[in-house]
Amino acid sequence: MWSWSLAQILVLLVVLLAAALVPSFTQRTLVFGVRVPPNRLGHPALQRARRGYYIGLVGIAVLAIAAEAMVDSHLFNDLGIADPVILMAALLAEFVDYYLCHRYVRKVKQEDDWYAGQRQVVIADTAWMSGDRGKGGVWLVWALPSLVILAATAVLGIIEFPRIPEVFPVHFDLQGQPNGWAHKSVLSVFLPVVLQLMVTLIIGSLTALAVRAPLRIDASEPNESARREWLMARRIIQGVWLLCACINAVLLWINAVIWTQAGRLGTEVMMAVNVIVAVVVVAMLFWLYITARTTRESGGRHADFSSSQLQATGPQGTGAVDSSSGHPGRLVPRDDDRYWIAGVFYFNRDDPSVLVPKRFGAGWTFNMARPLAWVFLLGILALPALIVVVGVVASN
Amino acid sequence: MRIVLELESPQPLYQQIRDQIVLALATGELRDGDGLPATRQLAAEFGINFHTVNKAYDLLREEGLIRLTRKSGAVVHREPPPPAFADDWKQRARVLLAEAYVKGMSRTEIQAACESILNGFAADESGTEEWS
Numbered sequence: 118m119w120s121w122s123l124a125q126i127l128v129l130l131v132v133l134l135a136a137a138l139v140p141s142f143t144q145r146t147l148v149f150g151v152r153v154p155p156n157r158l159g160h161p162a163l164q165r166a167r168r169g170y171y172i173g174l175v176g177i178a179v180l181a182i183a184a185e186a187m188v189d190s191h192l193f194n195d196l197g198i199a200d201p202v203i204l205m206a207a208l209l210a211e212f213v214d215y216y217l218c219h220r221y222v223r224k225v226k227q228e229d230d231w232y233a234g235q236r237q238v239v240i241a242d243t244a245w246m247s248g249d250r251g252k253g254g255v256w257l258v259w260a261l262p263s264l265v266i267l268a269a270t271a272v273l274g275i276i277e278f279p280r281i282p283e284v285f286p287v288h289f290d291l292q293g294q295p296n297g298w299a300h301k302s303v304l305s306v307f308l309p310v311v312l313q314l315m316v317t318l319i320i321g322s323l324t325a326l327a328v329r330a331p332l333r334i335d336a337s338e339p340n341e342s343a344r345r346e347w348l349m350a351r352r353i354i355q356g357v358w359l360l361c362a363c364i365n366a367v368l369l370w371i372n373a374v375i376w377t378q379a380g381r382l383g384t385e386v387m388m389a390v391n392v393i394v395a396v397v398v399v400a401m402l403f404w405l406y407i408t409a410r411t412t413r414e415s416g417g418r419h420a421d422f423s424s425s426q427l428q429a430t431g432p433q434g435t436g437a438v439d440s441s442s443g444h445p446g447r448l449v450p451r452d453d454d455r456y457w458i459a460g461v462f463y464f465n466r467d468d469p470s471v472l473v474p475k476r477f478g479a480g481w482t483f484n485m486a487r488p489l490a491w492v493f494l495l496g497i498l499a500l501p502a503l504i505v506v507v508g509v510v511a512s513n
Numbered sequence: 514m515r516i517v518l519e520l521e522s523p524q525p526l527y528q529q530i531r532d533q534i535v536l537a538l539a540t541g542e543l544r545d546g547d548g549l550p551a552t553r554q555l556a557a558e559f560g561i562n563f564h565t566v567n568k569a570y571d572l573l574r575e576e577g578l579i580r581l582t583r584k585s586g587a588v589v590h591r592e593p594p595p596p597a598f599a600d601d602w603k604q605r606a607r608v609l610l611a612e613a614y615v616k617g618m619s620r621t622e623i624q625a626a627c628e629s630i631l632n633g634f635a636a637d638e639s640g641t642e643e644w645s
Contacts, residue, residue, distance in 0.1 A: 241516045241558035246550050331558045339515070451520050453560070467562040469553045 142479035149218040150460020155337040162225040166218040173214035237451040240334040262362035277376040330472040336448035530569035541635025549587035
């Protein structure tokens with residue numbers, strides 16, 4: 118079907134657009150997952166890496182669309198696996214594109230020894246820790262839509278429960294025709310509510326951790342970077358809660374159709390569901406992009422702070438630093454590359470954080486050295502598996 | 514307050530944390546009754562081992578500058594100094610001033626530097642006066 122391969126091409130383009138926007142989300146001292154001192158940000162190797170990255174993305178887009186067009190006219194597509202395979206291949210190619218740039222920047226950095234003579238520091242703002250971040254509860258307002266929709270779905274289920282037939286459809290093909298039925302039981306009827314609850318709980322606990330995640334303050338522009346990182350964090354948390362509300366709303370909608378009409382879902386509904394998810398994802402991308410752009414512009418391109426300038430922003434700022442090394446010098450963010458596998462996976466036994474800011478992209482990533490991180494990862498992976506298992510049990 | 518840790522510094526990290534908290538107390542940025550972040554929280558913010566922060570807090574507690582309670586964590590609480598404190602401190606100040614002296618800084622330069630450092634400290638001395 119033409120409309121479906123068009124939808125698939127749109128999905129591919131959104132995925133590639135996201136990859137193209139990622140460098141603008143990231144802190145300025147992180148280039149393709151490599152920590153770069155502020156005085157090397159204008160290095161020609163970085164321009165070269167960026168150009169290579171974008172050329173790679175265009176290449177991937179052309180190949181993916183060509184592949185899509187080829188399988189479209191082929192029986193192979195009837196199996197329904199071509200689209201996911203092309204999508205996975207495109208994602209993998211994106212990572213390879215990133216990794217080649219990462220390797221190149223890292224190599225140049227090591228050869229030229231960019232951190233030689235630089236004073237590497239980490240900064241914590243204790244007033245912010247107990248002040249603005251302490252008010253994390255305020256952000257629960259953004260969880261409200263998700264919770265209201267969840268409650269509404271449960272209430273609707275309870276009201277409609279007596280009227281639901283003994284056997285009702287629970288699974289639909291891409292055209293919205295029912296192709297799976299279940300016997301009526303509390304479990305089978307309320308499974309979607311359980312699903313909503315689990316999605317909401319996982320997102321709730323992740324955002325609670327994200328609010329407590331460390332703020333990486335760039336010593337070369339401490340005030341701007343702190344403000345920017347915190348604003349980005351709030352935007353992402355708000356966006357994630359809106360996404361959660363959308364997931365819950367889609368589940369409510371599907372259930373309203375199943376429970377009240379006890380019949381077909383219709384192609385329009387399936388199309389609408391896909392469009393809503395796509396619109397929300399694209400809107401979130403642009404929201405983040407605009408946030409990153411505006412905060413960066415207002416932050417400005419500051420010259421490197423010397424230690425005395427930093428001292429002026431906080432009365433005792435660098436007392437310990439000054440007494441230890443004696444010479445004033447530029448303070449730069451710590452070169453933390455050694456804790457990042459391929460620049461994207463964090464493994465640091467010393468760091469008690471479970472979630473830390475990502476190094477390539479917006480949001481956070483797990484500290485793989487913390488057992489709690491693995492609990493979360495298993496939980497996220499177990500959710501779809503649980504749905505399948507319970508779905509099979511309920512329909513038998 | 515902002516705590517800045519220099520990672521390649523020969524001075525240990527716990528010492529850097531301790532020194533900056535002492536300076537914040539002197540400038541009045543930290544006052545009696547102010548809370549300090551929990552050790553794990555502060556360590557997470559830096560991405561360092563929480564034992565390092567623990568060590569700094571233990572040092573400050575031994576010096577009678579903060580109190581550690583199970584309920585409210587670390588709280589600034591200045592206790593009167595032990596009798597030997599002034600003598601110990603003079604020994605350390607002597608070495609510090611000697612460093613300037615042997616490098617050829619003049620008496621007036623050293624005095625002016627001391628004066629300007631003291632002027633940077635909080636004018637509010639009510640907390641210390643009751644001990645003298």
